[in-house]
Amino acid sequence: MADKKIKVGVVGLGGRGSNLTQAILCLFDDIKIEYVCDLYEDRTEKVADAVNSKLGYRPKTTLDYHDIINDESIDAVMVYAAWEAHIPVAIAAMKAGKYVAMEVGGAYSVKDCWDLVATSEETGMPCMMLENCCYGKHELMVHNMVRQGLFGEIVYCEGGYRHDLRDEITRGEEKRHYRLRNYKTRNCDNYPTHALGPIAKILDINRGNRMLSLCSVATKAVGLHDYIEKKFPDNEKLMKTRFAQGDVVTTLIRCARGEVIRLTLDTCLPRYYTRDFSVQGTGGYYSEQAQALYLDGEPESWDVNKILFSAKNYEDKYLSPTWQQYKVTPPTGGHGGMDYLVHKAFLDCVREGSKDLPIDVYDTASWMVITALSEASVANGGAFVEIPDFTRGAWSTRPIRDVEDFKLN
Amino acid sequence: MADKKIKVGVVGLGGRGSNLTQAILCLFDDIKIEYVCDLYEDRTEKVADAVNSKLGYRPKTTLDYHDIINDESIDAVMVYAAWEAHIPVAIAAMKAGKYVAMEVGGAYSVKDCWDLVATSEETGMPCMMLENCCYGKHELMVHNMVRQGLFGEIVYCEGGYRHDLRDEITRGEEKRHYRLRNYKTRNCDNYPTHALGPIAKILDINRGNRMLSLCSVATKAVGLHDYIEKKFPDNEKLMKTRFAQGDVVTTLIRCARGEVIRLTLDTCLPRYYTRDFSVQGTGGYYSEQAQALYLDGEPESWDVNKILFSAKNYEDKYLSPTWQQYKVTPPTGGHGGMDYLVHKAFLDCVREGSKDLPIDVYDTASWMVITALSEASVANGGAFVEIPDFTRGAWSTRPIRDVEDFKLN
Numbered sequence: 001m002a003d004k005k006i007k008v009g010v011v012g013l014g015g016r017g018s019n020l021t022q023a024i025l026c027l028f029d030d031i032k033i034e035y036v037c038d039l040y041e042d043r044t045e046k047v048a049d050a051v052n053s054k055l056g057y058r059p060k061t062t063l064d065y066h067d068i069i070n071d072e073s074i075d076a077v078m079v080y081a082a083w084e085a086h087i088p089v090a091i092a093a094m095k096a097g098k099y100v101a102m103e104v105g106g107a108y109s110v111k112d113c114w115d116l117v118a119t120s121e122e123t124g125m126p127c128m129m130l131e132n133c134c135y136g137k138h139e140l141m142v143h144n145m146v147r148q149g150l151f152g153e154i155v156y157c158e159g160g161y162r163h164d165l166r167d168e169i170t171r172g173e174e175k176r177h178y179r180l181r182n183y184k185t186r187n188c189d190n191y192p193t194h195a196l197g198p199i200a201k202i203l204d205i206n207r208g209n210r211m212l213s214l215c216s217v218a219t220k221a222v223g224l225h226d227y228i229e230k231k232f233p234d235n236e237k238l239m240k241t242r243f244a245q246g247d248v249v250t251t252l253i254r255c256a257r258g259e260v261i262r263l264t265l266d267t268c269l270p271r272y273y274t275r276d277f278s279v280q281g282t283g284g285y286y287s288e289q290a291q292a293l294y295l296d297g298e299p300e301s302w303d304v305n306k307i308l309f310s311a312k313n314y315e316d317k318y319l320s321p322t323w324q325q326y327k328v329t330p331p332t333g334g335h336g337g338m339d340y341l342v343h344k345a346f347l348d349c350v351r352e353g354s355k356d357l358p359i360d361v362y363d364t365a366s367w368m369v370i371t372a373l374s375e376a377s378v379a380n381g382g383a384f385v386e387i388p389d390f391t392r393g394a395w396s397t398r399p400i401r402d403v404e405d406f407k408l409n
Numbered sequence: 410m411a412d413k414k415i416k417v418g419v420v421g422l423g424g425r426g427s428n429l430t431q432a433i434l435c436l437f438d439d440i441k442i443e444y445v446c447d448l449y450e451d452r453t454e455k456v457a458d459a460v461n462s463k464l465g466y467r468p469k470t471t472l473d474y475h476d477i478i479n480d481e482s483i484d485a486v487m488v489y490a491a492w493e494a495h496i497p498v499a500i501a502a503m504k505a506g507k508y509v510a511m512e513v514g515g516a517y518s519v520k521d522c523w524d525l526v527a528t529s530e531e532t533g534m535p536c537m538m539l540e541n542c543c544y545g546k547h548e549l550m551v552h553n554m555v556r557q558g559l560f561g562e563i564v565y566c567e568g569g570y571r572h573d574l575r576d577e578i579t580r581g582e583e584k585r586h587y588r589l590r591n592y593k594t595r596n597c598d599n600y601p602t603h604a605l606g607p608i609a610k611i612l613d614i615n616r617g618n619r620m621l622s623l624c625s626v627a628t629k630a631v632g633l634h635d636y637i638e639k640k641f642p643d644n645e646k647l648m649k650t651r652f653a654q655g656d657v658v659t660t661l662i663r664c665a666r667g668e669v670i671r672l673t674l675d676t677c678l679p680r681y682y683t684r685d686f687s688v689q690g691t692g693g694y695y696s697e698q699a700q701a702l703y704l705d706g707e708p709e710s711w712d713v714n715k716i717l718f719s720a721k722n723y724e725d726k727y728l729s730p731t732w733q734q735y736k737v738t739p740p741t742g743g744h745g746g747m748d749y750l751v752h753k754a755f756l757d758c759v760r761e762g763s764k765d766l767p768i769d770v771y772d773t774a775s776w777m778v779i780t781a782l783s784e785a786s787v788a789n790g791g792a793f794v795e796i797p798d799f800t801r802g803a804w805s806t807r808p809i810r811d812v813e814d815f816k817l818n
Contacts, residue, residue, distance in 0.1 A: 152635060153631050155628045155629065155657060156656065156657040156675070156678075215624060215626070215661075215791055217624070217663065217669055218669070219564045219565050219667060219669045220564060220668070222562050222564060222667075222691055223691050226562065226692075247565065248564060248689065250661055250669065250671055252624075252659055252791070254626065254791075257629070258628060258629025258631075259628060260627070260628045260657065260659065262659055266565070269565075269690065269691060270691070270692065270694060270707075271689065271694040271703060272694075272701065272703055280657065280675070280680065282631055282635035282636075282678060283679065284679060285679060285680040285681075289696070289698060289699055290698055290699060290717075294680060294681055295679070296639075296679035297679075298679075307681040308699075308700075308717060308718075309717075382624055382661070382663075383793070384791050384792070
């Protein structure tokens with residue numbers, strides 16, 4: 001496929017999809033954005049115009065994603081749509097023989113995840129979650145250090161999505177954003193993958209290890225109503241809105257090798273942003289929130305002031321191969337370069353015709369299913385629920401392959 | 410009691426008890442250390458000598474704490490002994506009409522906690538856990554800000570004891586320390602109160618709110634053996650020692666008003682020290698690990714660099730009344746002044762004959778019981794277990810009283 005352009009169709013042009021199309025997809029010389037699709041025509045027109053002014057051609061616009069999957073010339077479908085649409089669009093696209101890249105999001109049922117896996121297996125087409133955090137600078141540095149044995153045996157990992165989204169959620173109607181309806185009706189960790197993706201890669205999930213079971217516990221839901229009272233006291237509809245989603249949801253996941261993963265969803269209260277990423281082993285400790293890295297044998301310090309920010313001291317020596325290239329200037333395109341890197345990884349595979357993707361359908365399904373299982377556990381008073389093994393036993397023998405083991409040109 | 414000295418007996422002279430006796434008890438002019446007691450004579454002799462050289466008199470020494478409780482002249486018993494001894498000594502002392510102060514530690518059974526409460530109710534004698542963290546500078550500042558409404562409605566609190574104790578635990582035999590035997594046989598959050606005490610005070614536990622249920626999940630236990638392999642490879646006995654205690658234990662506690670408390674015990678892996686104290690409400694957020702304080706309405710910053718250390722900016726205005734006195738110089742005696750303050754609070758009540766203590770037997774029992782319940786939950790695969798209401802319903806009407814509402818001279 002080296003001599004022709006990769007033809008892609010984009011499904012979903014809300015804030016994120018519109019941004020990714022313009023800021024990321026437009027960066028790649030050898031792809032052609034054939035279609036842009038959304039349920040709203042103003043969005044498709046706007047993005048098509050933007051691509052035109054950037055690249056000198058105007059993608060076709062459509063309100064029906066079937067127009068894309070029915071077009072035989074299309075190589076890959078980029079699913080940036082609302083969470084609910086990810087799996088249906090992905091399944092339809094794989095059935096039409098397309099590569100599928102999906103933005104992050106959680107699943108609504110266990111069955112959907114099984115269907116996703118079965119479709120990929122039956123069609124032979126890959127489905128990759130675009131979990132950009134798997135390509136984060138410190139995430140990959142820690143991963144790299146873990147592979148070198150510096151963290152010893154890994155025991156406990158933390159991650160979260162701790163981001164004050166009160167404005168985005170409560171303005172969901174005007175913004176036509178899917179979070180609002182989800183927060184009204186569901187109570188779960190609805191966004192586990194930024195935290196879980198890099199951790200799953202470090203813990204060899206689906207490649208020598210697997211997630212066995214989880215429990216989720218939610219706090220009361222008061223943050224959004226409090227916000228509405230402060231910001232939109234005259235908006236009668238919002239003032240009367242009830243939210244099912246607890247403000248903070250904590251999930252504990254047990255793994256086959258005895259590790260525990262702790263996830264936190266925390267999006268309805270005032271706070272600063274953190275993904276709470278931490279990795280703890282017999283040889284070392286990393287905390288994203290404190291930007292601290294601590295290896296065994298270093299003198300223990302009781303003074304947290306001496307530990308905060310220490311992670312940057314390890315960058316020169318331990319940045320991963322990918323990030324060694326970007327020491328001076330990170331890749332462009334947002335989120336510190338992660339968006340570019342995860343797209344590049346996907347598009348490299350499409351270009352080369354490889355069906356072996358750095359984040360494969362087993363990763364995708366096992367990360368997405370956490371949302372559906374978390375919902376079940378919250379509803380059952382925090383009872384542990386079983387996590388399906390989408391590899392059907394193959395996890396115990398599948399070889400470890402890191403995202404950087406997949407060729408990045 | 411103003412004209413005579415308070416007579417105290419000290420039970421337990423390991424590292425902590427020896428230190429508290431010399432560094433804290435010796436600071437108070439109007440107390441007399443009548444007895445020092447331990448199971449080991451070398452300890453009693455050493456501490457008695459130290460008191461003698463500091464204060465010019467030598468306390469009586471004994472290997473049997475009954476010598477103290479049988480002495481009618483004794484006003485108060487300070488229990489600094491191993492965790493296992495706290496409740497038996499406390500019960501015996503209350504039955505003899507003594508005030509009891511207990512160092513922190515968890516309970517071994519729910520029944521023991523009920524017995525502690527019943528004895529206090531029957532004898533009319535108080536039993537106060539010396540939870541120094543309830544007197545911490547930032548813990549009280551946040552408490553103070555919560556009372557002023559700045560944090561809005563509180564939703565989620567975190568705390569932990571995250572302290573690399575591998576050396577102390579594995580040297581337990583030479584140090585005659587109780588942690589070693591506990592780590593060999595038990596798997597639970599064995600040390601919840603530094604985290605839980607300040608949180609329980611903020612959440613009005615036993616005074617308008619209560620803890621309903623908890624679940625605990627433990628990781629595998631590999632940190633101590635790894636440490637022994639590195640440090641004591643020739644110590645055959647240690648090399649063969651098996652540990653029951655998981656390296657990291659996470660506990661989720663549900664409260665009657667809908668809050669969730671997350672506790673972490675993390676003492677078997679290399680790391681820096683933190684109590685992970687955080688408080689999150691509809692109006693504000695505090696994180697001890699990041700030393701960050703963030704109030705709603707401040708511009709959100711994605712850059713954690715701008716948030717780290719921000720808590721100190723609030724000290725001038727919001728330090729609690731106690732700490733306003735110590736702005737320039739904190740109290741002497743260790744742990745940033747907390748040890749002094751919690752002892753002063755207890756001894757003030759003894760001096761005044763008050764039976765109304767800032768940390769009372771209901772607080773003490775409900776914090777200690779977490780350990781026993783955590784053990785049960787871990788053993789039951791993380792199942793939720795009920796937390797007893799030691800107030801037997803009175804929690805819903807008992808008035809809120811903060812530790813600083815109890816007179817501090």
